[in-house]
Amino acid sequence: xxxxxxxxxxxxxWDEVSTANWRKYCPWNxxxxxxxxxxxxxxxxxxxxGILRTERLITCDQSVPAWLLSxxxxxxxxxxxxxxxxxxxxxxxxxCSTNLTWSNVLNVRETVTYSPSSASPTSHTxxxxxxxxxxxxxxxxxxxxKVEEASVERFRENASRGREGFETVLEMSRRVxxxxxxxxxxLL
Numbered sequence: 001x002x003x004x005x006x007x008x009x010x011x012x013x014w015d016e017v018s019t020a021n022w023r024k025y026c027p028w029n030x031x032x033x034x035x036x037x038x039x040x041x042x043x044x045x046x047x048x049x050g051i052l053r054t055e056r057l058i059t060c061d062q063s064v065p066a067w068l069l070s071x072x073x074x075x076x077x078x079x080x081x082x083x084x085x086x087x088x089x090x091x092x093x094x095x096c097s098t099n100l101t102w103s104n105v106l107n108v109r110e111t112v113t114y115s116p117s118s119a120s121p122t123s124h125t126x127x128x129x130x131x132x133x134x135x136x137x138x139x140x141x142x143x144x145x146k147v148e149e150a151s152v153e154r155f156r157e158n159a160s161r162g163r164e165g166f167e168t169v170l171e172m173s174r175r176v177x178x179x180x181x182x183x184x185x186x187l188l
Contacts, residue, residue, distance in 0.1 A: 002148040004155045005130040008163060012170050014091045014116045017125040020173040021084075021093060021114065024166050025058070031165025034060045036077075052086040058097075078102065091116050106151060107134045127163075131155050 010017055025035040037059035044053050058080040078101035085094045093114040099107065110131040117124035133155065135147035 001132055001134045002152045003130065003132055004152045004159070005128070006156075006159060007126065007128045009117055009119075010114075010125045010127060010167070010170060011123070012125055012174065013123055014114065014121075014125045016170060016174060017114050017127075018086060018091075018093050020166070020170050021095075023173060024162075024169050026169060028172050029165040029169050031161045031168070034062060036061050050088050052084075052088075054082075054084045054086075056082045056084070058082060074102065105136055106147065107136060108132070108151070108155070129159060131159075 012020075023029075025032050025038050035058060037057075039057045039059070041055040041057055042053075043055075045051070046053070060078045060080065062076050062078045064074075064076050078099065080097050081100055082095060082097040084096070085092075087093075093112075095110075095112040097110045097112075108131055110129065113126075113128045115126050116122070117126050131152075133148050133151045135144040135151070
């Protein structure tokens with residue numbers, strides 16, 4: 001197993017980030033064009049804690065090498081199962097996802113959290129991301145290591161693009177919903 005982890009700080013409040021999180025695969029995010037569908041499987045709110053729990057199925061169109069498809073079969077369409085928890089009291093979003101496609105070859109378990117920055121809790125949000133990547137290639141340790149190393153590198157590249165895309169979504173959300181709030185204030 002190999003682990004990829006990263007952190008960063010977004011210059012947006014937790015309220016803005018936790019709201020924009022639901023829009024991160026929207027059409028104006030040109031870094032997420034591989035996401036072709038997001039289906040909500042279930043959504044519940046715990047009446048005691050107020051925690052919103054959401055299960056989603058994310059469908060992606062991945063670039064998979066032709067030799068890999070011929071070796072293992074399958075298609076370029078892949079699915080990811082995601083469970084998220086939004087805790088409005090502690091102001092923490094936790095998202096856990098795992099790949100459903102190719103899981104017999106490579107298992108990826110990702111955890112992402114968003115929480116107010118300790119340095120500037122009202123205007124900045126801390127982002128943490130960790131992915132545990134395990135290749136399931138039987139007893140061939142050298143092959144497993146190479147597959148895991150390559151997967152971590154690809155995950156790193158995709159994570160960087162994902163952060164860039166989310167920054168675009170955050171900026172656009174602030175602009176659009178800021179204008180909406182200004183209009184609402186003007187009408188009052």
